[in-house]
Amino acid sequence: MMDDFEKQLKDALSRVGPSPFFEARVLGAVKRREREHRASSRLWWASAIAAVLLVVVGSLWQYERNTREEEAGKEAKARLELALRVTSVRLQKISRKVEGI
């Protein structure tokens, strides 16, 4: 059992209510936070979609680049083979002339 002093203390520390507008302020703050969260979520999704698009576009670009590079490489190889063939044939002709001395 509480003594008198403690009862007085309990009375002094009894609950008091907030202002009449407290509930409205809380609900307003909750709504604001939800809006911010949705905006943040939308931003997150937009970033995620942008990242995916970036990866897809990057992959397509890389694929196209690889394809172009492969075509260029094969073309370069063909030209190299042609150049070496011409060089070798000319050298052979010169060699035959030299051997004919």
Next chain:
Amino acid sequence: MRPAGRPPRYYSIEAVITPGETRDTEQNANSEPRTFVQVLRAQQSMVFSIAYQFLRNREAAEEVAQDVFVQLHQHFDELKSDAHISFWLRKVASHRSIDYVRKRRFEAGVGLEDAPVAATGGEQQDYFLKRRLQSLVGSLPEKPRMVMILRYQEDMMPEEIASVLNMPVRTVKSHLQRSLAMLREKIDRSMGDVR
């Protein structure tokens, strides 16, 4: 008033249920899950009071109480029962109030209640005594202050207070004992032999 020679009792063996909770239980008799707004309406006094008695400033107390309920909204789905919600609200309100003081070096409001209690009519005297006690509680260090509020405003047992404030039970009891002794002494001094 306590007769001389009898040691002070610093806790009561009364029922744990506080007035607010009885009402809440009745409203929830159908076991319908409560909405956030229902909880807000039912518990706003409790949360605000904890902050107000601690901070002694209505504006600061409403700010803290608002933050507590916004946080409750974020975690509402995780809290399963009314008892769980009440415990959660007391815990968060207590810690937020203490943090508020620490972050802002906030000092509890003081005012007329510091004035000596006038030895006049009974009702006026009770009013001033009440304000004096509120002020004295507000002047306690943070942890003992919150212990007193949870004990005498919320009627919580030392074990419950220890759980809410994350401190050992013996520390809670020590705070209660020392704070009561200090308050009695100061009231005795300010009122003389009138209580």
Next chain:
Amino acid sequence: MKYCVALLALVPLAAQEIKMPPGLDKLAEKASDVVDVTLDGALLQLASRFLSEKDPDEAHVKHIVGGLKGVYVKSFEFDDLNQYNQSDVEEIRAQLKAPGWARIVSARSKRNGDNSEIYLKTESGQVAGLVIIVAEPKELTIVNLVGSIRPEDIRDLGGHLGIPKIDAGPAKPDKQDKPEKKDKEDNQ
């Protein structure tokens, strides 16, 4: 006919590109057959990446090309005589008088009007480049290989990728490959 032959001992190193006279580009309009190949370092590396190491022929060429920094070939065949200016050829020969260049082979026929030359650039006793000039009445071919070339590399080009074998270096009866008796048309 007199033919001058001189060969130097060859060891690999780097070289310089010869400037092709701008007049050569106009010869394409008159020529019946044109080979125009310009492969600088980057293109050579690219081409080399597409030479398969699993194919023995391509692997061999890949090894040779690894030492080259540039391959420049301009070859024109004409149906009619006198389709190019000797001044264009002289412009190239003038560049080959610079220090380091030496003509190691000259095969000239006054009767046929053929003139074939091989030039090598050396730096510090090492080969840094090769130029071949073939000036015939109905053909003009300029070849410039820049980079590290070994005589056996030139020799070894023959027999791979459909390239005929050639002879290079001093005549060695036991080891030298006998040239083809038949004239082979260029496969261009």
